[in-house]
Amino acid sequence: MSMSTFNAEEADNLEDIERQFAVVAxxxxxxxxxxxxxxxxxxxxxxxxxxxxxxxxxxxFPEYQDIERVKNFKEEELKSKEQKVKWRKFCGEFEENVExxxxxxxLRTSANDEYGQEGxxxxxxxxFYAFEIARNRAGLNDWICGK
Numbered sequence: 034m035s036m037s038t039f040n041a042e043e044a045d046n047l048e049d050i051e052r053q054f055a056v057v058a059x060x061x062x063x064x065x066x067x068x069x070x071x072x073x074x075x076x077x078x079x080x081x082x083x084x085x086x087x088x089x090x091x092x093x094f095p096e097y098q099d100i101e102r103v104k105n106f107k108e109e110e111l112k113s114k115e116q117k118v119k120w121r122k123f124c125g126e127f128e129e130n131v132e133x134x135x136x137x138x139x140l141r142t143s144a145n146d147e148y149g150q151e152g153x154x155x156x157x158x159x160x161f162y163a164f165e166i167a168r169n170r171a172g173l174n175d176w177i178c179g180k
Contacts (some may be wrong), residue, residue, distance in 0.1 A: 048085040054137050058155065062139040062148050065165070066177070074174030076167075082131055083166050090163040093123040104168045108154045120160065127146045127159050134159040 068077065080086065090097060097103050111120060127134040137159040142152045168174050 037168060043160070058137050058139050063151075066148060069174050069177040070180050071178065073172075073178045075172045076171035077169055079166055079169070080131060083162075084161055085128070085135070086131070086159070086162050087166045087170065089123065089126055090167065093119060094163075095166060097163075100171050100173070103171065104166060104173050106142055108142060108163075109154060110161060111154070123163070124157055124159050137143055144168045145176075 108117060124135060135157045137155055137156045139148060139153050140156045140161045141148055142154060146152045165174070
């Protein structure tokens, strides 16, 4: 099948491909967590575009200027039909600059918790960057260092 005739909306989800994506997402989460155990989040830059990602995040979602909203959020805030439209616009801003901006990644819904079965959701990488950059700037991940 040529790529020009591939329709993602109609494609079957193949279990092996899904498993591979899950493995990569878990590995990325483990790497990030291990990094946070060694370096305070407030001292960490995740990309060379951190400032742009943060500023665009706050521009598109001013409600996340409230540290409590960044610290703890519900999955619906990212995945409701209405929110998906807003997030799609946000994500599109990074298509050209941020490598793998739309790859699947794990994100904790609470900055107070470790990654786990509960409180961890699947998002695209640019959403992960937006929340974790905001959390790091606010010092919300500093508690992890030295754990």
